[in-house]
Amino acid sequence: MSRLEQRIECETSNKLLARVTDRGIKLWCEKHRREELITWERLDTLRESLFELTISNQTATITAQ
Numbered sequence: 001m002s003r004l005e006q007r008i009e010c011e012t013s014n015k016l017l018a019r020v021t022d023r024g025i026k027l028w029c030e031k032h033r034r035e036e037l038i039t040w041e042r043l044d045t046l047r048e049s050l051f052e053l054t055i056s057n058q059t060a061t062i063t064a065q
Helices: 040-050
Strands: 006-009 016-020 024-029 034-039 051-056 059-064
Touching (some): 024 040, 034 040
Antiparallel strands (some): 016 024, 051 059
16 A cells, blocks of 8 residues: 555645545545545545536536536
């Protein structure tokens, strides 16, 4: 398992917003002062439920549902 990660920080305050890892995205909750992991599988499920992809004649159309 890879331990590589990328930090995403606020451009203004440089505070940590999230960390992208091989398991998913760890979002930082400032109110509760903790991270919550959203797995890649969960993100795929969310994406599929929010958008519909139609491909015809080599043209892709993304529609919000």
